[in-house]
Amino acid sequence: MIRTVSALALAFCLWGSALAAPAADTVMRSANLRPASGSPEAGLWQASDEAETYARQSADLDSDPVLGAYVRNLICKLAPEYCGELRILVMTRPVLNATAAPNGYVEVYSGLMLRSRTESELAYVLGHEISHFARNHALAQWQRNKTRGNVTLAIQVGVSVVAIAAMASVANSGDFYAPNKIDYIGDAAQTLSDLAYIHGLATYFAYSREDESEADRLGQIRAHGVGYDPWAAPAIWQSVGAEVRASEYPEVRKSLARATIFDTHPLTEDRIEALKRAAGSTPHQTAEESRAEEQAYRAIIRPHLAVWLRDDLRRRDLGQSLHLISRLEAVGEDLGLLAYYRGEAYRQRHRDGDLSSALAAYRLSITHADAPAEAWRELGEAESRAGNAPAAIRALETYLTRAPGSEDRWLIESELETLKASHS
Amino acid sequence: MRKLFTILALSLILTGCASSGLIPAGKISLGEGHGMMTQGSWSDVTYAERRYTRAVQVLSRDGPLLNQIILVRGLDAGKGLLRPADRTQPVPIFRADQTGREQVELVVETLSELGYRQVRFAQLRPASFGPDKAIRFDLTARTEDGLNLSGIAQAARVKGELYLVIFIAPSEHYFPTLKAEVEAMMNSAH
Numbered sequence: 001m002i003r004t005v006s007a008l009a010l011a012f013c014l015w016g017s018a019l020a021a022p023a024a025d026t027v028m029r030s031a032n033l034r035p036a037s038g039s040p041e042a043g044l045w046q047a048s049d050e051a052e053t054y055a056r057q058s059a060d061l062d063s064d065p066v067l068g069a070y071v072r073n074l075i076c077k078l079a080p081e082y083c084g085e086l087r088i089l090v091m092t093r094p095v096l097n098a099t100a101a102p103n104g105y106v107e108v109y110s111g112l113m114l115r116s117r118t119e120s121e122l123a124y125v126l127g128h129e130i131s132h133f134a135r136n137h138a139l140a141q142w143q144r145n146k147t148r149g150n151v152t153l154a155i156q157v158g159v160s161v162v163a164i165a166a167m168a169s170v171a172n173s174g175d176f177y178a179p180n181k182i183d184y185i186g187d188a189a190q191t192l193s194d195l196a197y198i199h200g201l202a203t204y205f206a207y208s209r210e211d212e213s214e215a216d217r218l219g220q221i222r223a224h225g226v227g228y229d230p231w232a233a234p235a236i237w238q239s240v241g242a243e244v245r246a247s248e249y250p251e252v253r254k255s256l257a258r259a260t261i262f263d264t265h266p267l268t269e270d271r272i273e274a275l276k277r278a279a280g281s282t283p284h285q286t287a288e289e290s291r292a293e294e295q296a297y298r299a300i301i302r303p304h305l306a307v308w309l310r311d312d313l314r315r316r317d318l319g320q321s322l323h324l325i326s327r328l329e330a331v332g333e334d335l336g337l338l339a340y341y342r343g344e345a346y347r348q349r350h351r352d353g354d355l356s357s358a359l360a361a362y363r364l365s366i367t368h369a370d371a372p373a374e375a376w377r378e379l380g381e382a383e384s385r386a387g388n389a390p391a392a393i394r395a396l397e398t399y400l401t402r403a404p405g406s407e408d409r410w411l412i413e414s415e416l417e418t419l420k421a422s423h424s
Numbered sequence: 425m426r427k428l429f430t431i432l433a434l435s436l437i438l439t440g441c442a443s444s445g446l447i448p449a450g451k452i453s454l455g456e457g458h459g460m461m462t463q464g465s466w467s468d469v470t471y472a473e474r475r476y477t478r479a480v481q482v483l484s485r486d487g488p489l490l491n492q493i494i495l496v497r498g499l500d501a502g503k504g505l506l507r508p509a510d511r512t513q514p515v516p517i518f519r520a521d522q523t524g525r526e527q528v529e530l531v532v533e534t535l536s537e538l539g540y541r542q543v544r545f546a547q548l549r550p551a552s553f554g555p556d557k558a559i560r561f562d563l564t565a566r567t568e569d570g571l572n573l574s575g576i577a578q579a580a581r582v583k584g585e586l587y588l589v590i591f592i593a594p595s596e597h598y599f600p601t602l603k604a605e606v607e608a609m610m611n612s613a614h
Contacts, residue, residue, distance in 0.1 A: 059541035059566035249512040314536055316514050350519065381523055407546045411524050411559065414550070 019224050019278055026218075028134040032085050034103075044142045048103035055089050055107060062090040062110065062304075070300055071108050071126075077226050078123060079130045086133075094311040096240060098125055100133035113301055114308045115240065115324065117331070118293040120223065120232035128219030135218070137211040144208075216271060220278055229293070230282050234275040239327060241272075246323035248349075294331045305334060306372065309341040318349040336368025340375040347378065358382050366395075373403035377412065384415070389423040447483060454587055455479075455497035458554070460613035463605050466493070473538070475506040475515075491598045493606065496588035505534045505588075518586045524548075524559050527579040531563075531590055540565040540573065540592075553580035553587060554614030563592060574599040578610045589613060 022028075035041035055061065062068065067090055076083035085104040095111040106129065116122035132138065207215070216233070224230040247253045285293070301308075305328075312321050322345050329338050343361030346354040362379035365371045380395035396416050400409060447466045451459050466483035469492065470476060479500075483493045496505055501520035508515045516533035519526075528545050535543045543565040551560035563575030575592035591606040593599040 054569070057570045059568055059570045061570075247512075251512050314533065316516075317512070377525075381525070385521070407561075408525055408528070408548045410550065411528075411548045415523070 019221050019230055019280065019282065021225075022218055022221060026135070028081075029136050031081055033136075041139060041142075044139060045103045048101035048105060051101060052087070052089075052103065052105040055091070055105070058091070060091045060093055062092050064090075064304070067300075067304065071113075074119065074123060075106065075126055075130065078127050078222050079134070082130070082133070086130075092307070092311065094308065094315055098129045100129040102133070102136070102138045104133070106133075110304065110308045110311070113304075114312065115243070115327075116236065116297065117239070117327070118229070118232060118290070119297045119300075120228040120293060121236040122297070123223040123226075123228040124219055124230075124233040124236060126219075127222040128215045130222065131215040131218035132207060132211065135211070135214065137207050137215065141207055141211070213271065213274065216275055217278060220275060224282070229285050230279040231276075231284055234272045234279065237272050237275070243320050243323045243327075246319045248317050248319040252317065252320075291331075295333065298331055298333050302334065306337060306341075309337075313341065313344055313348060316348070318345045321345045334370055336365050336371030336375065339365035339368065340372055340378070343375070343378060343382075347382070355382065355385060359386060366398075373399055373406070376402060377408075380412075380415075384419060389419050393419050393423065452483075452495075453497065454495060454589075454613060455585070458498070458582075458587060458614060460589070460609050462609055475509070475538075477503060477505060477507055479503065480505050485602065486598070491591070491593035491602055493609075494588065494590040494592075496586060496590075498582075498585040498587060501584060505530075506537055520584055522581075524579070527581065527586065528559060528561055528577075530586075531577050531579065531588065535563070535565060535590070535592070539568055541568060542566050545577075551578055551580075551610065553578070553582060556580055556582050558587075558613075560610065563590075564595075565592065572596070576603065576606060576610070578613065580613075587613070 035045060068088065071090055072086075072088045075086055075088055079086065082104070086100070087105045088108060089105065090108050090113075091110065093109045093111055094114070095109055096115050097109040098107060098112050100106045108126070112125055113122060116125070220230055220233040223233070244255070245253055309321075309325070312324060315321070322342065325338050325342050325345065329335060329342075339361050343358040343365060346358035346361060359379070359382040362375055362382055365375040366379060376395045376399035380392045380399060383389075383392035383395055393416060396412055396419070400406070400412055400416075403409075406412070445468055447462065447468055449462050449464050452462050453459050462483075464485070466485055468481065469484045469488045470480065470482045472482065472488045476482065477499075479497050481495045481497060482488065483495065485491050494505070499505070499518045501518055504515040504517040506515040515537055516530050518530055522530070525548075528548065532543045532545055543563065546562045546564070548559055548561045551558040558578050558580035560576065560578045563573075563577055565573045565575070567573065572595040573592055574595040575590065577588065577590040580587045589606075589610050591602070591610075593602060
């Protein structure tokens with residue numbers, strides 16, 4: 001009975017909201033679509049095949065079968081009609097991104113999974129990418145950009161001609177280092193040619209604003225259609241916007257877009273507003289529902305949290321990293337690990353006041369059961385810097401107890417000897 | 425197109441600054457008053473990576489993709505091994521108050537910045553740089569397209585400047601072939 005009432009309530013909500021099914025004239029691609037060999041479109045599929053081969057060899061490819069199966073199941077839930085042809089690769093890259101190539105290979109970046117607060121948020125973004133795939137946006141864009149491709153080729157030829165002339169000039173100069181200089185010019189020309197190619201490639205994948213809006217709308221419908229919260233769609237873009245505004249760098253803050261060459265997802269207020277309008281009268285999750293979904297999703301990504309956070313710090317936009325950590329802390333779990341990485345962000349930023357902020361974060365981290373052993377090591381180093389030798393000694397000794405086989409054991413033991421000698 | 429010509433012209437001018445050439449076996453400078461002995465000849469391939477700062481010299485026996493030794497010859501505090509691409513992409517830098525572990529971290533982060541993946545250190549152990557203390561450690565990494573790499577590195581801070589010797593090569597054949605020779609070079613560093 002409860003189930004019936006829930007179903008009726010859901011039906012009522014769907015009826016009352018703006019999240020109607022796609023219009024009847026919205027044609028989706030057929031399953032297992034592959035253009036005939038030799039057709040102009042076949043080139044796009046071939047390029048996608050090559051990109052897939054490269055991605056499968058990449059060191060960034062995540063090898064965790066559990067995580068891979070989770071993402072695959074989620075995509076199949078969102079797009080059962082394409083489940084058999086979509087091949088999912090999870091890539092360990094600290095950027096919010098996912099792509100679905102025309103040949104059916106899908107890349108999901110760890111940076112997206114780290115930034116998704118719930119499965120609903122992840123489902124919306126994946127639904128967005130599946131909608132690009134289902135509507136053949138890449139093919140349409142490729143056809144629009146044929147002219148631009150010709151311009152790219154012209155630039156590449158021009159660079160080669162200039163480089164050959166420069167090499168000939170150096171070769172005839174009699175310079176002892178001429179062979180090296182010729183290599184250098186060739187290298188520079190190759191770089192310029194590559195840049196022209198990369199720009200051309202980026203253009204291929206840069207969907208039009210109309211395509212993005214359509215993918216937003218269809219992705220939200222697709223995710224909501226299988227039970228996900230439609231308010232997750234504007235929510236993830238709002239939190240990405242907040243992260244960008246927290247950047248250390250004015251240029252990034254001004255852009256309000258992720259700093260990638262492909263930059264295909266400009267975050268505009270009108271896109272967020274459109275997603276909110278589409279969610280319409282669908283009720284928001286209750287606090288309990290929201291918390292349960294956050295905790296369930298955290299349990300999925302928990303085994304990868306430390307590696308993904310370490311990768312995020314490597315972007316060296318520590319304002320953004322600190323904002324992201326705060327967002328993860330709001331779930332109320334993994335607080336020892338998150339406090340440790342908060343301390344790491346302050347330590348690496350190294351601005352005035354950051355040492356005491358790092359110290360506070362490490363001290364907080366070790367009060368939680370999930371604190372990594374490294375939290376004691378960094379606490380010891382920070383206490384030592386702050387002139388608290390006894391506290392530093394205690395923390396470093398605890399680190400060695402908790403991580404008896406650590407690779408840096410000799411160095412920490414050596415530091416302990418120095419600290420004890422200076423303190424006695 | 426004018427921009428392209430400007431860049432190419434600039435590249436030609438910069439070519440004059442690029443160090444290059446054969447380095448015969450014998451003593452090689454590691455900065456003012458510092459050096460180490462090489463057993464065989466090496467090529468200077470510093471020009472292969474334009475982001476390196478002045479303190480860096482890169483040697484290779486068979487080409488930088490097959491083996492390379494990155495020498496850092498007295499890096500001043502506040503400087504890095506690499507130049508930042510732009511203001512929003514800072515690079516790892518050496519700080520005067522860095523601990524030994526942070527010097528190791530600087531090596532790991534710089535290699536990551538160069539595009540190596542999954543860079544890990546192991547077996548930190550004591551070494552010497554002439555009369556001064558140094559840290560030696562092993563490295564593992566992968567290239568972007570998945571080739572396994574191995575390495576050894578040594579870090580020493582002398583009078584506020586950082587001296588590094590970083591050897592990295594494919595784990596198969598190239599690393600084991602040169603490992604002993606490079607360790608002998610590191611042992612001779614002073």
